Amino acid sequence: MKPDRRSFLRRATLGAAGLMAAPALKSGEPAAPGALPAYDERAPEPFWAAVRTQFPLSRDLIYFNTGGLGPASQPALAKVEETTRKLQARSEHGHGLFAEARGVVARFFGAQPEEIAFVRNASEGNSIVAAGLKLDPGDEVIFETHAHPGGSFPWLNQQTLRGITVRLFEPDPRDPAGNVARIAALMNARTRVVQVSHVTAPTGLVMPVAEIAALCHGRGVWFHVDGAQSAGMLPFTLRETGCDSYTTSGHKWLGGPLETGVLFVRRDRMNEVAAAHVGAYSGELDGLPGELRIADSAMRFEYGTRNVAAALGLAEAIRLQERIGTGRIAARIRGLADRVFAGLARLPGVEVLTPAVPELRAAMVTFRTARVPHDQLFGRLLRDHAMRTRPVTEQKLNALRVSTHLFNSPAECDALVAAVEKILRSA
Numbered sequence: 001m002k003p004d005r006r007s008f009l010r011r012a013t014l015g016a017a018g019l020m021a022a023p024a025l026k027s028g029e030p031a032a033p034g035a036l037p038a039y040d041e042r043a044p045e046p047f048w049a050a051v052r053t054q055f056p057l058s059r060d061l062i063y064f065n066t067g068g069l070g071p072a073s074q075p076a077l078a079k080v081e082e083t084t085r086k087l088q089a090r091s092e093h094g095h096g097l098f099a100e101a102r103g104v105v106a107r108f109f110g111a112q113p114e115e116i117a118f119v120r121n122a123s124e125g126n127s128i129v130a131a132g133l134k135l136d137p138g139d140e141v142i143f144e145t146h147a148h149p150g151g152s153f154p155w156l157n158q159q160t161l162r163g164i165t166v167r168l169f170e171p172d173p174r175d176p177a178g179n180v181a182r183i184a185a186l187m188n189a190r191t192r193v194v195q196v197s198h199v200t201a202p203t204g205l206v207m208p209v210a211e212i213a214a215l216c217h218g219r220g221v222w223f224h225v226d227g228a229q230s231a232g233m234l235p236f237t238l239r240e241t242g243c244d245s246y247t248t249s250g251h252k253w254l255g256g257p258l259e260t261g262v263l264f265v266r267r268d269r270m271n272e273v274a275a276a277h278v279g280a281y282s283g284e285l286d287g288l289p290g291e292l293r294i295a296d297s298a299m300r301f302e303y304g305t306r307n308v309a310a311a312l313g314l315a316e317a318i319r320l321q322e323r324i325g326t327g328r329i330a331a332r333i334r335g336l337a338d339r340v341f342a343g344l345a346r347l348p349g350v351e352v353l354t355p356a357v358p359e360l361r362a363a364m365v366t367f368r369t370a371r372v373p374h375d376q377l378f379g380r381l382l383r384d385h386a387m388r389t390r391p392v393t394e395q396k397l398n399a400l401r402v403s404t405h406l407f408n409s410p411a412e413c414d415a416l417v418a419a420v421e422k423i424l425r426s427a
């Protein structure tokens with residue numbers, strides 16, 4: 001890499017406080033995690049530069065793909081390593097330690113520990129709900145056309161296996177109430193389930209979940225939220241969403257390790273979701289040898305020997321977010337996304353697909369331009385500017401998605417807009 005680009009990247013990535021630490025570091029080497037200074041509203045960048053050091057993400061990369069895969073934070077990785085080593089030293093599985101992780105996750109989401117199951121990822125959480133709800137042939141499930149395969153495949157699978165009918169609505173990018181109305185228009189006496197992505201993957205549209213919950217509950221319909229993109233991006237409690245079940249990935253916006261999904265099922269409706277896969281820990285042992293007494297909690301959806309180090313790593317990632325402040329993170333990353341949105345929107349020939357309506361967007365911006373095909377733009381941003389975005393081929397949008405998270409800076413956002421402008425000028 002040319003020295004001028006390297007020093008630019010260092011500046012863009014770390015900001016002023018990071019620059020002071022930079023000379024001791026080799027190119028790309030992450031800074032050692034420092035203590036978080038007190039937050040100063042008038043001069044917040046040193047605080048966020050210290051937050052950046054909590055992520056051992058190469059400094060040679062400007063990372064805008066948290067919506068695809070979030071880098072794990074240093075405390076999370078350290079906890080995984082420390083726990084794994086401790087347990088391996090005595091060859092113990094440490095299953096009892098799940099209780100601590102469950103408590104942290106439950107507190108974060110404003111749920112009861114008994115409502116939380118550790119699953120591998122959001123796809124698995126969605127699949128457990130789709131397979132577990134009692135559905136007969138011809139029963140209908142509604143979700144949006146922009147659902148991620150991890151959200152749509154579990155229902156399409158039930159269409160094949162159980163003969164249910166899937167009905168799709170196009171997200172309304174102009175009006176939150178339009179989304180509620182589009183769901184209502186598809187409802188009928190056979191409607192059993194509504195699922196939405198809390199934040200849609202292709203364009204980062206934020207669904208009005210509380211209003212959709214009210215609609216569903218008025219009609220006795222199960223409401224499931226695919227929150228793969230919302231935990232760690234938006235501040236909310238699960239009670240506020242009004243959903244019956246919710247699932248998320250720990251390895252995106254929460255900064256947790258891989259394979260740390262979370263499934264929430266409301267305690268008072270838990271028995272409506274049958275556990276399709278069970279094993280040790282899904283039930284009480286005193287019914288053996290002839291009876292399965294299913295656990296009176298979401299632990300019924302867990303089974304067998306698990307990696308508790310990953311769950312504790314997720315808990316550590318959540319603790320870091322709580323130390324920084326979930327409201328503060330949400331405001332920061334929304335501000336960064338607004339900066340990207342505004343910068344891209346004023347470039348001639350750029351079409352921003354993420355809704356312009358403030359209530360309908362958060363920390364992802366999807367855009368395209370007819371001047372440069374999206375795959376070429378993706379390649380040039382990565383190769384020439386060390387910026388990792390995410391191509392969006394879903395629904396043939398042929399666009400690029402930019403995720404802004406707590407380790408990104410205003411300078412990086414401005415650099416992205418400048419890079420796109422430069423590429424467009426040379427096209």
Ligand SMILES: Cc1ncc(COP(=O)(O)O)c(C=O)c1O
Nearest residue numbers: 121122123148150197201228249
């Ligand atoms: C809305 C949505 N649902 C589900 C998934 C799948 O997540 P996972 O890989 O954790 O199963 C994603 C991944 O991007 C997503 O954006």
